[in-house]
Amino acid sequence: MKNYALLAVLWICGFSNAFSAEGINRKMIITTQEWAPYHFKLPSGEVGGEATEVVKRVLDEMNIKYEITIYPWARAQAMVKDGEADAFFAASWNEERSSYAVLSKVFVPQKWYWFLNKDSNLDPNSREFQKSEPVAVLLGTNMQKYLRDNNYIISGTPGDMDALVKMLDAKRIKAVLVNDKVIEEYFANNKIDAGKYKKILCRDMPLGMYFSKKFLHEHKWFLDKFNNVVTKHSLIK
Structure with a gap:
């Protein structure tokens, strides 16, 4: 009987760990720039725009909590490089960005x-x-x-x-x-x-979202799942 109880506890713990392995126990910090029509501040103070709406739909579907803030573009990228933020968008690939972050599947034409x-x-x-x-x-x-x-x-x-x-x-x-x-x-x-x-x-030069390598190291499941979900919401036809 004790063996069955032990197995049940181990199964529950394993299930719990599997669940937490595909979750983030904090709010994602995301940076962007004032760059209409892709992203811009709405009268409400929220960030809107066609690229922003794709990102919101994807993260909402993934049940990820997040905060999107507008900064000057150079600072928005530097914050990810310096570990102050987890991701920035919308951006096209370049070697410098890719030294500290990984580009998602592109989802906005440019x-x-x-x-x-x-x-x-x-x-x-x-x-x-x-x-x-x-x-x-x-x-x-x-x-x-x-x-x-x-x-x-x-x-x-x-x-x-x-x-x-x-x-x-x-x-x-x-x-x-x-x-x-x-x-x-x-x-x-x-x-x-x-x-x-x-x-x-x-x-x-189509656009995607750059995620810091540090963030992806801590959440190894994240990028594959993001790329799978973003395909459904992509503006690239």
Whole structure:
């Protein structure tokens, strides 16, 4: 009889451990940036946006408690690197980020476009442009790293879209590299005529969510489950 009781206790403990192995006993700390239409602060103070809604649906389905906070983008990433946060989104892959975090399955489409003044005949994808013309890009973005790695002449790295567009309008630079949905949202919100500019495709760079390696080491089951669930909610068709 004692043996049966012992087996029952061991079975219950084993079940409990299996359950806790796929749970998180605290709130996940997640960082992002003000980057409409992907993520932005709502009048309620909550974070909304099309990428945010995917993340919320996935984590809710996984029964994960979480807190999403907006920071300047460079800080949002540094907090994950320094162990102050568990994840950041939405982001495309790069080697630097992948040294301290792991990218999920991508779930939001993104294209990088060059925006130039309408009267420009330059091709920012050409070697000649790359070696001779000044450009600008938002600080802390993967686009900044791409330009640096490919030896573009970066003459400005402002922290917001307003300053970036003003540089282009003032013709201080010949082109800006941006996410086209983000800059077009900015144009619409600020009643700026998008016809003043021309755009040229640079790269297709879909977005996912980066989780710190420390977090994934502590919760080894998490990434596979997140990737399975996010497939159902992905905006990439």
